[in-house]
Amino acid sequence: MAIIRFDRPVFRSPMSEFERMRRDMNALMRVVGGYEDFPALPAGGVYPALNISEDTDNVYVRAEAPGIAATDLQLSVEGETMVIKGERKACAADEKLSFHRREIECGSFSRAITLPTRVRTDKVQAKSVDGILTITLPKAEEVKPKKITVNVG
């Protein structure tokens, strides 16, 4: 089973206790199986919503950030902490327009996450396609699984 550390307190949410329960429930679902069929839940409304996955070589962080140009995104990795910052500017704010519906909000965001393993910070790649930001973080050599051959003594 994958080891994951997201146990830092959620500073921005007063509902952190519920947040902890949610994480525990999710961990339980992962063990029981069929995890992917359960509806995903946003974590305390902190923007952007993230999907984090891994394979043997990389950790992938995907963020849903529609309407945010690549130039308005800032990404930094420091040790095991990654910070995603950005701003959505694409707001139509013309006085002459009359709005019937206004559901897309504008504003800035910043989110810090603890990465599940050590990564090679110099080899991190990020790209933004169709409003989804994909960050590929190669795992550090020392945390990659290594096969050890047992010698016949």
Place this chain on the structure above:
Amino acid sequence: MTDKELQVKQRQEVRQTGESTKPERQYVPAVDIFESSDAVTVRAEMPGVPKGGVRIGLEEGTLTIEGARADAAGSAETFLLREFETGHYLRRFTMAETIDQDKIEATMTNGILTVVLPKREQAKPRQIEVKAG
């Protein structure tokens, strides 16, 4: 920087009248609809939908916006955290009959679909000059 902080909103699933035969989820995209004197513009948030996955239809006064997204995650990956889902998007609107159907234009940038529906000539507001008699 804008002072306002963005928040993640819980996405709503589409309520369907019939039962779906495909095991996929459909969501209601968040939209902005605004009107100027010559056009109605609909902007819909559809992250993960490529340009080719969008379908826009206007029939009998109903505008249908559909978006099919490609699943981004590879099959060899294990999920560690899952806060958003890869589902499709669907939303319908009732439009006034004043839209010039031949001139509808749509663009897709960074996961936001913008549909511009121009109004017909006779539907545009006209200033009427009052002449001195």
